[in-house]
Amino acid sequence: MAKSLIEINNLVKVYGQEVKNKVLHSISLEIEKGEFVAIVGPSGSGKSTFLNLLGALDQATEGEIWINNQLISDLDDLELAKFRNQNLGFVFQFHHLLPEFTAKENVMIPDWIEYGAPTVDKKERAQKLLELVGLSDVTDKLITKLSGGQKQRVALARALMNKSPILLADEPTGNLDTATTEKIYNLLRDINQQLGTTFIIVTHNQDIAAKTDRIIRLVDGQIESDKVIEK
Amino acid sequence: MWFEFKMAWRFLMSGKTQTLLILLGIIVGVTVQVFLGFLIQGLQQDLINQTVGTAPHVFILPEANAPRMLTEEESSYSRTITFSGKQTGLSRWRKLSSDVEEIDDVTAVSPTIVGSGFAFRGQKSLSTVMRGINFEQADNIYNIKENLLNTQTADLGGNNILIGSSLAQELELSPGDSLKLRTADGVTDSFFIAGIFDLGNKELNSSWVLMGLNRAATFLDMPNKISNIELQISDVFKSNQIASQIRRNNPRVKVESWQENNQQLLTALESQSSSSLVIQVFVMIAVTLGISSVLAVSVVQKSRQIGILKAMGTNRRRVGIIFLIQGAILGLTGALIGSMGGIGLSKLFVNVVRDETGSPLFPITINLNFILISIAVATLAGMIAALIPARNSAKLNPVEVIRNG
Numbered sequence: 001m002a003k004s005l006i007e008i009n010n011l012v013k014v015y016g017q018e019v020k021n022k023v024l025h026s027i028s029l030e031i032e033k034g035e036f037v038a039i040v041g042p043s044g045s046g047k048s049t050f051l052n053l054l055g056a057l058d059q060a061t062e063g064e065i066w067i068n069n070q071l072i073s074d075l076d077d078l079e080l081a082k083f084r085n086q087n088l089g090f091v092f093q094f095h096h097l098l099p100e101f102t103a104k105e106n107v108m109i110p111d112w113i114e115y116g117a118p119t120v121d122k123k124e125r126a127q128k129l130l131e132l133v134g135l136s137d138v139t140d141k142l143i144t145k146l147s148g149g150q151k152q153r154v155a156l157a158r159a160l161m162n163k164s165p166i167l168l169a170d171e172p173t174g175n176l177d178t179a180t181t182e183k184i185y186n187l188l189r190d191i192n193q194q195l196g197t198t199f200i201i202v203t204h205n206q207d208i209a210a211k212t213d214r215i216i217r218l219v220d221g222q223i224e225s226d227k228v229i230e231k
Numbered sequence: 232m233w234f235e236f237k238m239a240w241r242f243l244m245s246g247k248t249q250t251l252l253i254l255l256g257i258i259v260g261v262t263v264q265v266f267l268g269f270l271i272q273g274l275q276q277d278l279i280n281q282t283v284g285t286a287p288h289v290f291i292l293p294e295a296n297a298p299r300m301l302t303e304e305e306s307s308y309s310r311t312i313t314f315s316g317k318q319t320g321l322s323r324w325r326k327l328s329s330d331v332e333e334i335d336d337v338t339a340v341s342p343t344i345v346g347s348g349f350a351f352r353g354q355k356s357l358s359t360v361m362r363g364i365n366f367e368q369a370d371n372i373y374n375i376k377e378n379l380l381n382t383q384t385a386d387l388g389g390n391n392i393l394i395g396s397s398l399a400q401e402l403e404l405s406p407g408d409s410l411k412l413r414t415a416d417g418v419t420d421s422f423f424i425a426g427i428f429d430l431g432n433k434e435l436n437s438s439w440v441l442m443g444l445n446r447a448a449t450f451l452d453m454p455n456k457i458s459n460i461e462l463q464i465s466d467v468f469k470s471n472q473i474a475s476q477i478r479r480n481n482p483r484v485k486v487e488s489w490q491e492n493n494q495q496l497l498t499a500l501e502s503q504s505s506s507s508l509v510i511q512v513f514v515m516i517a518v519t520l521g522i523s524s525v526l527a528v529s530v531v532q533k534s535r536q537i538g539i540l541k542a543m544g545t546n547r548r549r550v551g552i553i554f555l556i557q558g559a560i561l562g563l564t565g566a567l568i569g570s571m572g573g574i575g576l577s578k579l580f581v582n583v584v585r586d587e588t589g590s591p592l593f594p595i596t597i598n599l600n601f602i603l604i605s606i607a608v609a610t611l612a613g614m615i616a617a618l619i620p621a622r623n624s625a626k627l628n629p630v631e632v633i634r635n636g
Contacts, residue, residue: 057542058630078546085544092633096539100245110543116233158543170633 004030004066005165005198006054011063013049013221023049024221026063031200033165036192038209039202041218047202048170050218054200055168056084068165085114089159089197093171095151097143103130103154104139110162129157133187149180156187160197167191169201173208185211235549238540239556242533253525254565260518261569261609264511265602266576269595271507273577275500277593279467282496283489285373285430287341287461288470291331291477292485293321320344320456327481328460336473339371339463344444346451346458348414350394352402359398360438361412363447363457372463373430375441380427381406387443391425395436399427412440414451515612522561522616526554530620530627537624538632547625554621555614562613566606574602 013024023046031037039047052058053065056072065072068087075083089110090096097106107126108118115122130139133153138146146154152172159167169188173181185208192199201212209215210229217225243250304311321327324342332340344363349356362369366387370376375393376385385393392412394404404410406424413419422442429436448454464473470488478486490497530537537550574597581591 052630052633055542057633078548081541081544081546081549083544084542090542094633096535096542096633098241098536098539100241100536109540112234112237113540113544113549 005033005035005068006031006200007064007066008054009064009066011050011053011065012061013046013053013058014061022221024053024060027218027221027223028063029216029223029226031198033198034192034196036189036199036213037201038212038215039200039218040204040206040209040215041224045218046221047218049221051168051170051200051202055088055090056080082114085110086162087164087166089162089164089167091152091155091159091167091169091172093174095148095155097151097154097158099143102140102142103135103146103150106143106154107157107161110158114162126157126161129160130154132160132191133157134183149176149184152176152180152184153187156184156191160191160195163195164197166198166200169199169203171203172201173203173205181205181208232552234545235552236556238553239560242529242536242553243557243560246529246532249525249529250561253521253561254568256521257518257561257565257609257613258569258572260514260521261566261605262572262576264514265570265573265605266580267507267510267514268601268605269573269577269598270580271503272598272601273593273595275503276596278496278500282493283467286489287372288464288467288489289462289474289477290487291321291327291460291462291481292458292487293319294483294485320453320458321460321484322456324457324460327484330480331460331462331477334473334476336464336466336469337462338465339368339461341365341368341372341461342444342457343369343459343461344447344451344453344457346414346447346453348412350398350402350440351411351413352404355402357398357401358438359412359440361414361440361442361447361451363442363444363451363453365444366441369441369461372461375428375430378428378430380429385426387425387441387446389443390420390422390446391443392422393426393428393441394424395439396427396429397433397437398440399424401437410440412450416452418450418452420450515608518562518565518609519612519616522558522613523619525561526557526617526620527623529557530554530624533624534627535632537627538629541627541629542633550627551621551625554617554624558613558615558617558621559610560613562610562616563606565613566609569609570602570605573605 007030009028011024011027012022015021015023027050039050041047049058053060060073070083072080098109101109104126107129108122111118111122127136127139130136133156135150135153135157138150143151143154156172172188173184176184188199188201189211191197201208203209212229214226214228216223328340328342331337341364346361348359348361350359364387366375366385379385380396387393392410394410399405402410404424404427406426408424409421410424411419411421442450444457462473464470467489470490474486474488474491540550577595577597581595584592586592
């Protein structure tokens with residue numbers, strides 16, 4: 001039984017059957033509830049692979065991941081899907097919203113998956129989340145009509161819809177200009193402080209990383225350093 | 232299922248041109264399938280109607296007897312034996328008639344006395360079939376009243392007779408004229424023509440002479456007996472079954488059904504049905520392949536969306552269901568519109584394609600069951616078509632999709 005919100009023990013990921021490519025080498029760490037963590041490292045260091053394993057999108061070759069006292073490898077496809085829906089929010093570099101839906105509908109999708117047709121309360125929650133990320137005026141616009149920054153903020157609102165305790169973000173500001181990046185970061189920080197959501201952000205942006213609580217640096221699939229930032 | 236339906240609907244609506252094109256394909260396919268089905272059904276129904284619509288479906292006859300020896304004369308040089316080939320007739324026919332009337336599917340029962348003979352007028356004589364009938368009962372089978380040419384009443388009392396239109400024409404007879412008839416046994420009498428009928432069959436119109444059952448009994452020497460009992464039933468394809476049932480309960484009579492007597496026609500109808508079915512099946516296969524190929528393309532087009540949905544907690548089964556619903560929506564919508572197209576095309580055919588007299592070649596009946604079956608088959612075909620794309624979509628790895636943006 002894990003004591004921390006996230007506990008990772010000896011995590012190994014190997015790609016390939018004949019030619020094996022070991023991307024992660026026996027990683028172990030713990031992340032507490034409400035932490036704001038940055039994962040940094042050069043390209044190919046295994047950051048995204050690590051995040052995918054943590055997000056239960058991929059399976060580890062060896063090792064254990066405990067989230068909310070649940071061993072991820074114990075879950076089958078149905079349980080894993082439900083677990084992701086209830087415990088994990090995702091924000092990706094390429095926003096990954098559904099272009100067939102409006103901003104508000106995209107925010108509600110995680111709720112639709114779990115509960116089906118939305119209630120008035122859920123619609124109000126989606127509206128409030130869009131207001132929280134500063135998009136109250138574009139709620140009924142199709143995603144294709146929004147700017148890159150707006151899309152990323154919709155993705156953030158979507159990640160928060162199901163009140164997931166953990167939010168995983170892979171280069172959430174990678175495609176945005178400096179001003180929008182700053183806005184998005186501040187938003188993430190506000191949410192972290194207001195809702196107590198645990199953030200794990202993969203980023204190349206040193207400025208963003210420096211503003212987090214903790215920086216874990218991965219190099220060649222191993223943790224090179226794990227520093228808590230003194231404020 | 233609300234979520235899966237919502238996704239399926241939006242995915243279909245997001246590619247309107249693609250959806251419309253495949254829908255058009257399904258509509259054309261189902262239209263052809265429904266029209267072809269109606270056409271063949273109409274054609275067959277017409278053939279059956281012409282063959283047995285106004286004819287008996289089951290006949291109850293006396294058991295055929297071997298010729299019976301009547302007399303034997305012997306001399307020192309020769310020996311002469313006289314046989315009678317005359318049928319004995321049905322003797323207990325009243326009870327038999329009321330018994331068969333009790334059978335559920337029997338709609339008409341007509342006891343009949345049949346005999347051959349000649350009709351004379353002046354120098355002309357024509358061979359005739361004289362039929363003694365109870366008019367009301369026979370009318371239920373032959374629709375005689377509806378087909379009377381010069382009168383609406385048909386009184387077969389006394390020496391009144393009805394004759395066929397060709398016979399009347401040949402002998403230049405009109406209602407009110409008298410006609411001399413002679414039986415095969417040489418009995419001759421004069422009859423009064425009460426009406427002339429046209430049953431739409433040349434053979435019957437040129438040979439039939441209808442008279443009252445009692446008059447036929449005396450004229451054709453069949454006291455207390457009749458030649459046969461003719462039956463009509465509600466479902467013409469049950470004639471074998473009804474015949475067997477009557478045979479079982481009345482082993483001393485001979486029972487024949489129209490199906491037994493028209494094997495060649497039935498074989499032809501079956502061949503026609505089979506070939507129609509083969510064409511319909513191939514049309515549905517083409518429709519299924521069309522839906523399948525469009526959905527296969529859709530899975531590739533929507534792979535990013537599928538990956539995102541999976542990352543957010545949609546399991547494989549539900550992703551597959553989204554594509555099955557798309558197949559069902561395409562199949563059902565196409566089938567509904569296609570069925571209407573098929574009905575429209577059938578109506579158009581009936582109204583446009585006509586014979587020399589301006590009547591439709593044959594009537595087409597809109598069979599609701601056939602429509603419902605066609606809709607169900609097309610919807611099912613849509614879902615079957617979606618099976619492979621659905622399986623492929625379920626296999627998509629969200630990590631790959633997310634990584635590739």
